[in-house]
Amino acid sequence: MLIRHSAFLGLLLTLLILLTGPAAYAQVPQLASELRPKEARVPGGVALIAIPQKSASPPYVHYQNKRVYVSPYQGQWWAWVGIPLDAKTGTHTLYWRTKEGDKGLEFNVQAKEYEKQYLQVKNKHVNPNTDQLARIRRETPEIRGAMDTWYPFQTPLPETWIQPTQGRISSSFGLQRFFNNQARRPHSGMDIAAPTGTPIVAALTGKVRAVGDYYFNGKTVILDHGQGFTTLYCHLSEIAPQVQVGVELQAGERLGKVGATGRVTGPHLHWTVTLNGARVDPALFLP
Ligand SMILES: [Zn+2]
Structure with a gap:
């Protein structure tokens, strides 16, 4: 009824x-x-x-x-x-x-079943020590805060959605991962595997909301596209010098290079897309 x-x-x-x-x-x-x-x-x-x-x-x-x-x-x-x-x-x-x-x-x-994957990783990253835990506790709200902002502007969308780096999609969004058989949170972004040094560009025009070098994410850039629409790029080997908090990057502009910083098993870009504080599948934003 x-x-x-x-x-x-x-x-x-x-x-x-x-x-x-x-x-x-x-x-x-x-x-x-x-x-x-x-x-x-x-x-x-x-x-x-x-x-x-x-x-x-x-x-x-x-x-x-x-x-x-x-x-x-x-x-x-x-x-x-x-x-x-x-x-x-x-x-x-x-x-x-x-x-x-x-x-x-x-x-x-509607329901969606995401894939499951089992990985073996170095122990220091599975169970962080006290100092590392303190660092994670400090960094987590900083990263979340930058991704979950809401500012009343909207940056122009590109002519077509831009994949931020060229490479093979090595891990899709939503994947349920097990590190050394310990269940982790589902994959919050898309991984694009590429050799260290491969250029990474802004997927769309946005203001730099955060730049940092974090325990899990390594070298990271967060772009704000307005109204709670943000994109995060992490595990970078290098961040372009002009990428400073508050600076506006154009769609397709270089922001850094692919690397293996943070908790990773090999060089790749981890790319997260957020709308209203929810991590959503970046594949929905690609041609
Ligand atoms: Zn990832």
């Missing part, structure tokens, strides 16, 4: 949009190109939800208490909802703020 009801509402909304036509949305500025990620309503995926608000200013949309990225597309505002890897399957609600209060927009999250 509920499903039938929301389907009917959806049909009504579609009819309303068709009847009022794109002219009603003419004031909506094209903040970006029409480029969007591929949609996957699964844990670790992205839901693209149309927001029924006719305004030039972006709507206020939130999900699991985090503000959500919005982008104009075909005369309408669309929310790019990052679905966390630990999300439960079933009905989820996105909230859209109106004068009358928050309105819920329901969508369904």
